[in-house]
Amino acid sequence: MTGLLDANQRQNIPLAEVHDALQQKWATLSSEIEQHTSAPPMRANTSTLVVITDQGSSVGATRNTLHQLAAAIPSRILLFILDPMCAVPSASIWAHCTLTSRGRHGGCYDVIEVTLPPERVAAIPNIVAVHRLGELPTFVIWSGQTDLRAPGFEGVSTVADRLVIDTEGFDEPLEALRDYAMFLGTTGSGVLGSDLAWTRISTWRELIAQSFDPPGMRRFATNIRSIDIAYDESQSSGAILLASWLVSRLGLRPVNATSSPSTMELRATAGAAGSRVTVNLNHSHRAGSGIRSVRILARSGASTARISIFKNDAGTSTARVESPGMPRQERVVQHADPPRQELIAAELMRYTRRRIYEDALSAAAQFCRILESHA
Amino acid sequence: MDDALAQADALNPNPLREGLDIERTPVPATIVIFGASGDLTFRKLIPALYDLAYERLLPAGFSILGFAHRDFDDASFREQMRAGVEEFSRNPLDNAVWDSFSAGIHYTRGDFTIDEDYDKLARRLREIDSDRGTTGNYLYYLATPPRFYEPIIDGLAARGLENPSSEASWRRIIVEKPFGHDYQSAHELNMAISEAFDEDNVYRIDHYLGKETVRNILAFRFGNGIYEPLWNRHYIDHVQITVAESIGIEDRAGYYERSGAIRDMVQNHLMQLFSLTAMEAPVSLAADAVRDEKVKVLNAVRPMRPELVPRQTVRAQYGPGYVSGEEVAGYRDETGVATDSMTETYAALTLYVDNWRWAGVPFYLRTGKRLARRVTEVAIRFRPVPQRLFESDPTEHSAPNELVLEIQPDEGINLNFKVKVPGPTFDLRPVNMVFQYGTAFNVQLPEAYERLLLDAMLGDRTLFIRRDEVEAAWQIVDRVISGWERQGAHSIPTYHSGSWGPSEANLLLAHDGHEWRRP
Incomplete structure (x- = not known):
């Protein structure tokens, strides 16, 4: 893309006039496009993306992220800013088309930014219903921490096909996961839930799963003895979800759990024989580094296999598998932390139920309840 | 995915695979590129394989063995291929990923028509199996002019390199177009291939697919x-x-x-x-x-x-x-x-x-x-x-x-x-x-070659052309x-x-x- 055609932003539009204002803006932009390319603009939208934020200080960054995202995956963006200083709801609108290097235009998108007082959160479903793009999927992303048990949260979910939160931004991630599991399990809206904390650990899941792909390693997948995950607080939720994913996929049965400031330990049993498995979540002091390593020990009969995946400094990880009768398998792979924009883009590409995520979330909720019961 | 592969996976599935974007990754294998000093290898094959490695789609132990007439050793071949990756890969060259990937790149000088050179090839493959755990899984890629197809197939068959070394391992062959010059020559080529490889292990590639x-x-x-x-x-x-x-x-x-x-x-x-x-x-x-x-x-x-x-x-x-x-x-x-x-x-x-x-x-x-x-x-x-x-x-x-x-x-x-x-x-x-x-x-x-090479390693023939289709x-x-x-x-x-x-x-x-x- 080489350029961006941008019909000027209009601000402070009363909500009742947003639809007409947007039509007018598209008419202006269409004639501009036609002047540049001798053809009217084409618009191939893929979804409506609703983002709700009460983080006043980061609105600018959120706005930039969304504009970049919509340029890549053309969508209608509805950005709701919950602002305690706002007395009367109002909107700003943008319409954009990108110009390609070949003098054609690429994708088009528009943004409706609505500022409203937090107590008017119940008005959001109606505004979404008016402005969303027909039968295209509606994704609702709740940015930042919110009360997952509040009626406002439930109300918004009624207009979402997929609801996305980011439990990494919550003060108590384990409790947030428990509440989210409860919400998704009890809401009658049929909304599909997701969590950017889950999307963030995709590469970790992929690398762990790959370790068990060779036929010779499959038997070890059902004979795991210990799992150690080292992380720091910037990815607490991700570490819990990663452990919960392994627990749910491997059919481990939690027995008890303990926690201290530096570690959480889950003890479980596996298989018909009830072999003991320990899952350790070790809090690392290296701030801002997220999940640092995953080490898995498995024992099948007299054979032992060790899997270790650890992050290097330069956006790569080293994945190592040691198993009997094989030379040590080691490779360095690209493993950069995806920026928020990429995480949301990944969410927009998926529209099917994520049963594996739901299972992991349930396992996390169970982990939380066991810890509470042993506290 | 092929039915047989799906059944095999179903018998002993990887419980962690479900729900991931990538359904599965190949088992460690060696891809043997005949005509490795040519343009196709330089511009398409190695850049595509590097892109697969960069996207974490190749297993540890994955190896490449170049086989051609030109005089390279492992180091000079890697150096040459690095230039191809720098110029033609979709993804940027990451030194750490390249070092890990290129550790699996090897080269053996050989003439496609000289029997003894297939002994060298066989020895080298055994060494790679032992060093990198590729367990006898070989994917042969014919990136040569078509006149060498039959000598190569004969050379492989004469050394038993077309037969898997165990029940768990596999030998597959990728044939580049043109598949013959007319119906008769295509039929003869198919017959020659079928004497060494089952149709299930033959991957005729048309990158359009x-x-x-x-x-x-x-x-x-x-x-x-x-x-x-x-x-x-x-x-x-x-x-x-x-x-x-x-x-x-x-x-x-x-x-x-x-x-x-x-x-x-x-x-x-x-x-x-x-x-x-x-x-x-x-x-x-x-x-x-x-x-x-x-x-x-x-x-x-x-x-x-x-x-x-x-x-x-x-x-x-x-x-x-x-x-x-x-x-x-x-x-x-x-x-x-x-x-x-x-x-x-x-x-x-x-x-x-x-x-x-x-x-x-x-x-x-x-x-x-x-x-x-x-x-x-x-x-x-x-x-x-x-x-x-x-x-x-x-x-x-x-x-x-x-x-x-x-x-x-x-x-x-x-x-x-x-x-x-x-x-x-x-x-x-x-x-x-x-x-x-x-x-x-x-x-x-992704580039067409990325998808097709990965499918061949996974044993998925959907995007490859079957013998009766060619004919x-x-x-x-x-x-x-x-x-x-x-x-x-x-x-x-x-x-x-x-x-x-x-x-x-x-x-x-x-x-x-x-x-x-x-x-």
């Missing part, structure tokens, strides 16, 4: 309910399939003089697009279910009788002209081309499919070099409305509805229909509804070639470089009251 947009033809046809009811003789007037190139023959005169457009493009790329467009719905997406339907429709193509070849086909050669504002030479003035060459650089033909769906619907196929611009597309022309209702519609018959599946360079789907021009009268004009992949999914599409396509093309030979012409029509082909091609459609669309 690895393109996302070619695969999307299946998604578009069979993932939407609204088109399939229209996809037949009752609603479709005719189909035009175009594979146009703006480049000339570049430095491939030696090859091109022997093949021409019909062998170079029609027998493979055009036949693939044709069969995907015309086939019936497969019962599943399993490799053989899809390929069965493709073969069925190829077999349903009405055999072209020799006396009909002049009426149903056109061949021509490019003359001088202008492409992108630059003056370019004619075909016979290209280096390495005979001044009296009769090789066609343009071919167009009309095919009829004798089945219930397509009876009477012509399929017009065309391909050529040095045409106006590079474009690949499938255009479906629908029948015009049965009654002229709008008197003021000058386009009612000249511009019927059209659906265009654009394969390259602007991947997308266009639907052309008519609307009323605003105003007091009932004037109609055609408009386009355009969907472009790039505007809806602004993501980097059925050759039977269609052979009739055209023998018809041309029967004509015994001493001259061949020419077209201006930078045009859309010879005027004779317009007559081909004019016979049926049609005309070529302007892509």
Whole structure:
């Protein structure tokens, strides 16, 4: 893309006039496009993306992220800013088309930014219903921490096909996961839930799963003895979800759990024989580094296999598998932390139920309840 | 995925795989590239393999063994391949990823026709198995001129390298096009391959099938309910399939003089697009279910009788002209081309499919070099409305509805229909509804070779061409070639470089009251 055609932003539009204002803006932009390319603009939208934020200080960054995202995956963006200083709801609108290097235009998108007082959160479903793009999927992303048990949260979910939160931004991630599991399990809206904390650990899941792909390693997948995950607080939720994913996929049965400031330990049993498995979540002091390593020990009969995946400094990880009768398998792979924009883009590409995520979330909720019961 | 592989995976599945974007990754294996010092390896294969490694799709232990006549050692071959990755990979060269990937790159100098050199190859493969845990899984890639295919297959078979060393390991072979020069030679090549490899382990590659947009033809046809009811003789007037190139023959005169457009493009790329467009719905997406339907429709193509070849086909050669504002030479003035060459650089033909769906619907196929611009597309022309209702519609018959599946360079789907021009009268004009992949999914599409190499390592043959498919396509093309030979012409029509082909091609459609669309 080489350029961006941008019909000027209009601000402070009363909500009742947003639809007409947007039509007018598209008419202006269409004639501009036609002047540049001798053809009217084409618009191939893929979804409506609703983002709700009460983080006043980061609105600018959120706005930039969304504009970049919509340029890549053309969508209608509805950005709701919950602002305690706002007395009367109002909107700003943008319409954009990108110009390609070949003098054609690429994708088009528009943004409706609505500022409203937090107590008017119940008005959001109606505004979404008016402005969303027909039968295209509606994704609702709740940015930042919110009360997952509040009626406002439930109300918004009624207009979402997929609801996305980011439990990494919550003060108590384990409790947030428990509440989210409860919400998704009890809401009658049929909304599909997701969590950017889950999307963030995709590469970790992929690398762990790959370790068990060779036929010779499959038997070890059902004979795991210990799992150690080292992380720091910037990815607490991700570490819990990663452990919960392994627990749910491997059919481990939690027995008890303990926690201290530096570690959480889950003890479980596996298989018909009830072999003991320990899952350790070790809090690392290296701030801002997220999940640092995953080490898995498995024992099948007299054979032992060790899997270790650890992050290097330069956006790569080293994945190592040691198993009997094989030379040590080691490779360095690209493993950069995806920026928020990429995480949301990944969410927009998926529209099917994520049963594996739901299972992991349930396992996390169970982990939380066991810890509470042993506290 | 192949049924057998799916069953094997189902018996002992990886419990952590479900729900991940990537269904599975290959087991550690060695890809042996015959002709590793050539352009295909440098520009396509190694960059594609690096991209797979970068995207975390290759297992630890994955190895490459280059085998060719040029004098490299492991280090100098790696250095050479690094340059190819820097220039041609989609992803940036990451030193740490490259170091890890390139540790698995090896080279053995050898002559494809010398038996003893296959001993060296076998020794080297055993060493790699031992050092990197590739456990006897070998994927042979024939990136050589076709004359070496049989010596290589014989060389492998003579050393037992075609046979898996254990029940758990595999030996597969990828064969690059051209698959023979005609039906007979393709059949003989297939026989030679089948003496060493089961058909299940043979992967005939046509990189067109690895393109996302070619695969999307299946998604578009069979993932939407609204088109399939229209996809037949009752609603479709005719189909035009175009594979146009703006480049000339570049430095491939030696090859091109022997093949021409019909062998170079029609027998493979055009036949693939044709069969995907015309086939019936497969019962599943399993490799053989899809390929069965493709073969069925190829077999349903009405055999072209020799006396009909002049009426149903056109061949021509490019003359001088202008492409992108630059003056370019004619075909016979290209280096390495005979001044009296009769090789066609343009071919167009009309095919009829004798089945219930397509009876009477012509399929017009065309391909050529040095045409106006590079474009690949499938255009479906629908029948015009049965009654002229709008008197003021000058386009009612000249511009019927059209659906265009654009394969390259602007991947997308266009639907052309008519609307009323605003105003007091009932004037109609055609408009386009355009969907472009790039505007809806602004993501980097993987290169065709990435997808195909990965599929071959995974044992998924869906996007590879089966033996009977190759032979059925050759039977269609052979009739055209023998018809041309029967004509015994001493001259061949020419077209201006930078045009859309010879005027004779317009007559081909004019016979049926049609005309070529302007892509």
